[in-house]
Structure formats: C-alpha cells, structure tokens
Amino acid sequence: MLTLEPLTRADVGTITGPGYVAKLWLTFPGWFWAHWEPERPVDQRVLKTLIVNVYLDGAEQPQISAPVGDLFGIGLCRMASFAANAFGMSSGGFYLNLPMPFRSSLRIEVRNVDPDFATDVFCNVLYQRVDELPDDVPSLHGFFHTGRQSGSEPLLLAELTGSGRYLGCTLSCQGERPNYLSYLEAPEHVFIDDNWTAPQIVGTGLEDYFLGGWYFREGPFIGPSHGVPVKDTLDSSVAMYRMHDLDAIRFDRRFRMTFESPWDADRLAPFAHSSVAFFFLDHPQAAPSIPLLDELLCWYRTVDSDHQSIP
Template identity: 30%
Template sequence: MNRSFTIITLLLILGVCPLRIKAQQLYELPPDAETRWVSFENRTGDKGKGGMENKGAKGHPSEWINAGKSVTLLDFEGAGIVNRIWMTIIDRNPEALRAIHIEMYWDGAAKPAVSAPLGDFFGIGLGRMTAFQSALFSDPEGKSFNCYVPMPFKKHARIMLVNESKQNQLLFYDVDLIKVKKHPKDIAYFHAYWSNSSGVGLGSDFEILPRVNGKGRFLGTNIGVVADKVYGDTWFGEGEVKTFLDGDRKYPTLAGTGTEDYIGSAWNLGPFSQLYQGATVVDKQNKKFAFYRYHIPDPIYFHSDCRVTIQQIGGAGRDLIRAIARAGGRVKPISVGTSKSLIKLLDNPDYPDLFDDKFPADEWVNFYRVDNYSATAYFYLDKPESNLPPLAPLAERIKGL
C-alpha cells in the first residue's frame, strides 16, 4: 500500500474532514485500492457484475421488504472501508423510522457494532425527516438517508436492515466502499449505540453512551427530546453534557455549560444545520427537539473507557415552577441565578423552600425535571464488539413519539 493512500485512510478513520486533505492527494492513484458499489443491481459488488438483469437496462433497483422481515445490504469478504451509505424507503413516518433498524457486523463478530433505529442512525432525531447537511450525515430534501462515516474492516463486513414496522417497505440503497489488500494494524472499528431515558428518574442524568470499555474515540451524538407538557413553555435545556474518561467515576473530565451551548448555539434554541453541530427539529409548540454535535475538529479520545451523559435540567421563574409542582410535575430546584452570582441550592440546605415566600420571585431558577430523551452515540473502538447492551425492544423505541 503506498504512503499517500495510508495517510488518507488514517485521516478518514479518524474522522478528519476530507476537505482538509491536500488537494494533490485527490488526484493521486493508489495502486491497491478498488472501488465497489453494492446494491440490488450488484449484491456482491463483484467486478463486472453490475446491472446484469433485464439485459443491462434498469432491472433491479429496489426490493420490497415485508413487515417482520430483514434484508442483507452488504456481505463482503476481505479488507476495506465503507465510505458512504445511501438509501430511501417508501413510508418514512416517525414510527417506521424507529421500528426499522440497521445492524453492522465487522470481521465476523457475533454481536453487531451498530444497532440503531434507521432514522436515528442517519442523524434524524425523533423520526422527523427534514432537509439538513452535516459532516457525517445528510438528508438533502427530507426524503433520503446519507451517511459518510468511514467504516474500516480487516476481513469481513455485513450490514443488515430489519423491518419491525407494520408496513411493507420499498427499499432502494447502495453501499459505497473501497477494497484494499491490507489495513494498518491500529485501525478502529465504527460503532453506534441508541438508547432512551425510560426509567431515568428526577435528578438522574441520561446516559448518551453507557460506559464502554476499550481504546477509542467518541465521535459525537444526535439527541432527541420530547418535553413533558406538564412543564409548559419552560426551557428544558439547562442540562450539561459530561464525558467521563479513563477511570472517571463521580466527576467527569469534560463538562459542558448547557444543552444549546454543547451544540454551539446560545440563549435558547432555533433550527440550524452546520457541519459539526445543528438542531434539525425545534418544534416548541409540540415540545419536540432534535440536535447533534460531532467531535471532528475537537476529538475526544479515550484509552480504557468512556461514558457520556446529559443532565435533565430546565429553567424558569419561581412561580412557574410552583405551578408545575402543583400540577403534578416533577421538579427539584438546584440553583438560583441572580445578577451577581449563582446560588447553589444543593450546597445550601438552609436556603428557603420553593414554596416559602422568602424564595426569590424574580430570578432564574435551574431545576431538575424529567423529559423523554433519546440519543444515538457514535464512536470508534479498537475491537469489533463492545460491552454495551442490545438495542431496546420495539415498544420502548416508539414510546413517546
């Protein structure tokens, strides 16, 4: 393998934006690389075997995947890198995008490295398709799925699509990859993990990524939030993202300052999409939000383990929080922001109770609350399997949509 191709391969594995690769590398010709596209028109990706049906005319662009059935998208022997996945289905309602899930297996592993709902995997939070463009995923017109995450493998790659929805689905797809003779020894395998906040109580953080063991890189996340309507129009997003690295337990090494701050915005949230950060769904009327952050220019490496969480914290005035509590909403004030300082209530047990008249009426109060969170975490790991639990069952995935 020539040196320039090795450098490009490593850059892609590390998630470096291809636009940063020197221009002359785009026209160099690595001798050992072979391009393959796998689709229904060439299921194996074999040389000279594409578009053979219907005497070379359009013969097999799609297939129906019946409810309860699965299909193998890729079953490829040898070493390579999946560079792009594109697909579309005929019925793209939110429940279907949670019911259908994608699985990826590397190098003969029995457990999938990727197991996530279709929409969430492709950066589409809450199953609500809208046009957006990021460095890793895109949906050009709100009706297709594109992934540009480089996924290397040494011996074998298998990608499955499982239709647990109630609808038969017409599927079009292609998986674009580079076949190589050999990889550097230190490649990392791509993983994705989906979870939701079912069972997470008041005062507990939601785990975006449960503790994963091994050496790797946290690549980022897309998160969906369905705010409980009992909280009215109060702000849900005071929660800070915390990343526990290499033995961190009670306190993390990396701590953010707030939800919209984590995705590069500030002072509440509006819709936007950029390369590394964005908010694809900001539906304040229906209390639904979806947003993403990809750590490409700001890598997060770990050497033994990694865990990522977000606090379930909102903010409002005293009287609004009192009304929420009276209506049965779960609340726990944790701090009061004044023009001079932040009063930390958990460090001040003698501070007046929320319903005490001495509790200030005209200040911003941060409080624990409980909303419906879901997230897809993306990471690279030095092995094709992780210690994480399997994908949640269908009923749990569609709850709250």
C-alpha cells in the first residue's frame, strides 16, 4: 500500500526482464464512504484524477497512460461492477488482464493529479520472467483521449504511426443536455496505412460498433469481449467497451480511428467523451500526454457513491 498526496506520483514497482505481466489489480478508497475513517472526504472524481502509467524497457515516457476509471472500463467518474475478459471492476477492485511483454524492464507508476484530494493505493501485479522473448513479440499500449465537442465533429479515438494491431477500446460519453443520446449516431471510420483520405472500414452507428443496437434499447449488459456497464438515459451517459480477437485490425504504417455522425449539425448537441484505445505495437511508443485537470474532468455532471448529484 502507498499513499498519494495531492499532486504527487509514486512507483508501484519495477520488474526486470525479459518477461510479461499477466494481471494488474489495484484498489483505492476515496470514491466511497470509508467507514474506518468516517471524516475522510468522498469524491468520485478520484476515478479520473488517479492516473496509471506503465513504462516499458526504460522508456522516459509511458506506453500506457490513463485514468483508472477509463483504463478499467468506465470513464464517467462512477463505479459499476462488471467482469470482462480483458478488464473490469469487481465490486471495489480494478483489474487488467491484457498481457504486457517487456524485454529489459517494466515500471508501473501511479500519479495523483488532484490538487486537494489524497488517496491510498493497494496494488498486486502478477508477472512471469522468461529466458527470452521472440523478436516479433509486440508491446502493449493504451492511449487515452478526452474532451468536449459541439456534437458534429469527429470523435477521435486514436491516431498513430507504426506497425501493429488495434485490440479494442473503452469509451464513455455524456450529453450536455439530459435525456440525450444522439451522439450514438456516429459510425466508426478506420483509416489504415497509405489511404488517409477514405476510410477502409465504415460502420453503421456508434452503438453498433459495440455490438448493440437502437441506443442499447434494453439497457446495460456485460459480455466477455463487449458490453455496456453503464447506460443512464436521464443523465445522457453511456460507458461501453469492445475488444477484438480474430477481428483485430492490423496495420503496417499508421492507424486512425474516429466516430463520425452523418447527421446535420443542427440535429446534434454537445457531449463529452473519454476513451482508452489498446494496441499491440512492434516497438514501444509514447502514449499521448494526460491533459490538464479542467479538460480531464470533462463531464457535465457526476454522481457520488449514493448517486446524488454533485454540483
């Protein structure tokens, strides 16, 4: 266990290689009432302001960098229990099962970007050392994006150069206006390698990409590789995930994926979003930088652990 004071960071640990991490598990208080410290503040936004960074093979910048909520499946500054194959939130615990190969070292860091709020972090890392890794073993990456938009511009999930395969993502969205889900009218557009003007893959709707339909008409559902752990229509909030297996998208030189609505701008309304896109890449690359606090806390509304509105 380690304590993170406001605006501090600390290493969970460094592993020397070669080897791979098989499971990352952690938990922390602050998003719920701690009965053993009844006067301790409660703020669901710790799910956004606690950052996990993973550094491969001595890199100065992390290859995985994301808030805990987004990394483990729900970026809405709220908790909902679900268990998928790759990641999940197990009634207070957070886990990531995607393998993280490393050749010389792997370092895990946690960072608290809140200027006022402290928290404790408990972490367990299951790893295996090996004699050597084959030359073609790729590196796991997790790229975070977030922001607010008017509703009509493309939602960028990820853009990068290099060779590898796209594994899937977590994506959370919230409309500025209550009872608004029309941001789901935005099919995926995937651009691969040399053709940067016309997408090679175009879907039929944002909820369709996550293998649902009709704005997830029947509400939340949990599957091993895709699901919707949160759908709150009145709050205009949806948290989604989808991981690819045999349908992983491979690329040799570059990759770009957006969600783009075909509707006219006057039919759309502002919304906020945050996501983590997962990749296996042929060599370690720096993840996008975590934005400043105001942009990081992009949601129009958050709720506490008792589902009461926080101004």
